[in-house]
Amino acid sequence: MRRVTLTQFLIEQQRAGRITADLRLLIEVVARAVKAISVNVSKGALAGVLGEAGTDNVQGEAQKKLDVIANEILLQANEWGGHLAAMASEEVETVHQIPFDYPKGGFLLLFDPLDGSSNIDVNVSVGTIFSVLRMPPGGAPATEESFMQPGREQAAAGYAIYGPSTQLVLTVGNGVHGFTLDREMGSFIYTHPFMTIPEETREYAINASNARFWEPPVQRYVEELQRGADGPRGVDFNMRWVASMVSDVHRVMTRGGIFMYPMDEKCRARGGKLRLMYEANPMAMLVEQAGGAASTGRERILDVLPTELHQRVPVILGSKAEVERVVEYHRAH
Ligand SMILES: O=P(O)(O)OC[C@H]1O[C@](O)(COP(=O)(O)O)[C@@H](O)[C@@H]1O
Ligand SMILES: [Mg+2]
Numbered sequence: 001m002r003r004v005t006l007t008q009f010l011i012e013q014q015r016a017g018r019i020t021a022d023l024r025l026l027i028e029v030v031a032r033a034v035k036a037i038s039v040n041v042s043k044g045a046l047a048g049v050l051g052e053a054g055t056d057n058v059q060g061e062a063q064k065k066l067d068v069i070a071n072e073i074l075l076q077a078n079e080w081g082g083h084l085a086a087m088a089s090e091e092v093e094t095v096h097q098i099p100f101d102y103p104k105g106g107f108l109l110l111f112d113p114l115d116g117s118s119n120i121d122v123n124v125s126v127g128t129i130f131s132v133l134r135m136p137p138g139g140a141p142a143t144e145e146s147f148m149q150p151g152r153e154q155a156a157a158g159y160a161i162y163g164p165s166t167q168l169v170l171t172v173g174n175g176v177h178g179f180t181l182d183r184e185m186g187s188f189i190y191t192h193p194f195m196t197i198p199e200e201t202r203e204y205a206i207n208a209s210n211a212r213f214w215e216p217p218v219q220r221y222v223e224e225l226q227r228g229a230d231g232p233r234g235v236d237f238n239m240r241w242v243a244s245m246v247s248d249v250h251r252v253m254t255r256g257g258i259f260m261y262p263m264d265e266k267c268r269a270r271g272g273k274l275r276l277m278y279e280a281n282p283m284a285m286l287v288e289q290a291g292g293a294a295s296t297g298r299e300r301i302l303d304v305l306p307t308e309l310h311q312r313v314p315v316i317l318g319s320k321a322e323v324e325r326v327v328e329y330h331r332a333h
C-alpha cells in the first residue's frame with residue numbers, strides 16, 4: 001500500500017490551490033514541534049518532565065513542567081520559519097512577537113501547547129491544539145487587535161493527541177484529515193482521510209460534578225439522556241469524560257457524540273471554562289468540517305467576535321442533531 005506522508009499530503013493541497021506554500025511550511029513546522037512534544041510526553045518520568053513547574057500562567061493556573069516545555073518547543077520552532085507575523089499561547093500573557101532579526105510572514109499562530117494538563121501525571125492522553133489566522137493587511141507589527149477575528153476566518157486548525165499513538169488531525173477548510181506518527185520513520189502518515197462525525201450518537205461528555213451549577217437547558221438535556229430508555233429519548237446513552245478536551249473531542253471525531261463545557265455558575269464570571277481562541281475555535285472548525293456543529297448554546301462558536309486573547313466561552317460540540325437539540329433548549333428557555 002502506498003504510504004502518503006503529511007508532507008506529500010500538504011504538497012498536494014498546495015497543488016490543488018487550497019493552501020499557499022507559506023501555509024504548508026507553517027503546518028510542517030507545527031508538525032515538527034508536535035513530534036518533539038510527543039517525544040517529551042512519552043518519556044514521562046524517565047526525563048523528569050512530570051509534575052509542577054512551580055509557576056502560574058496568565059490565567060492563574062499552576063503550570064506543569066510539560067506545559068512550559070511544550071510552549072517553549074512551539075515558540076522556538078515557529079519563530080524563525082518566516083511565515084508568521086506573531087504567535088499567541090495559553091501560556092503567554094500577551095502577543096509573542098517574532099524576534100526582530102527573523103523574517104516575518106502573513107500568518108498568526110495560536111496554540112494551547114499542552115491540553116489536559118491535569119492528566120499528565122496520571123499518564124492519560126493529553127494533546128496540543130492550534131489555530132492559524134491571517135495577519136490583517138497593513139497591520140504590522142501584530143498587536144492583540146490583529147488576533148481579534150472570528151473563528152470562521154481561520155486558515156487552518158488542528159490538534160495533536162499524545163495517546164497510545166500520536167496523531168495529528170488537521171483541516172485547511174477541505175474536510176478533516178488524520179495522520180499517525182510513525183516513530184521509527186519520524187513521519188506523520190496519512191491514516192484517516194475525511195474524518196466525519198456520525199449524525200446519530202448515544203454518547204455524551206460533560207463534567208457531571210458541575211451539574212448543580214449548570215443552566216436549566218443543560219440540566220434538562222442531560223437529565224433526559226440519563227433517563228435513557230425510560231425517558232423522552234427512548235434510548236440509553238453512555239457517558240465518557242477524559243478531562244482532556246483533545247481526547248474527548250477526538251473520540252467525538254472518531255465515533256460521534258456530544259462534548260460540553262457549558263456556561264455554569266462556577267465559570268460565569270470568566271465567561272466559560274474553555275478558551276475561545278486556541279481551544280474552542282480550532283475545535284469548532286474541525287467539528288464543522290467533519291459535518292458536526294459547535295455552539296456556545298447561544299451562538300455558533302465560529303461567529304463569536306473575540307475581545308481578548310484569553311477569552312473564555314461555553315462549548316457544546318459534536319453530532320449535529322444533539323448540538324441542535326441543546327441549542328433549541330437554550331432558545332426555548
Ligand atoms: O477539570 P475539568 O473541569 O474536568 O476540566 C477539564 C477541561 O479543562 C481542560 O483541561 C483545560 O485545558 P488545559 O489543560 O489546557 O488548561 C480541557 O482540556 C478539559 O476539557
Ligand atoms: Mg486546554
Ligand SMILES: [Mg+2]
Binds near residue numbers: 117
Ligand atoms: Mg493547556
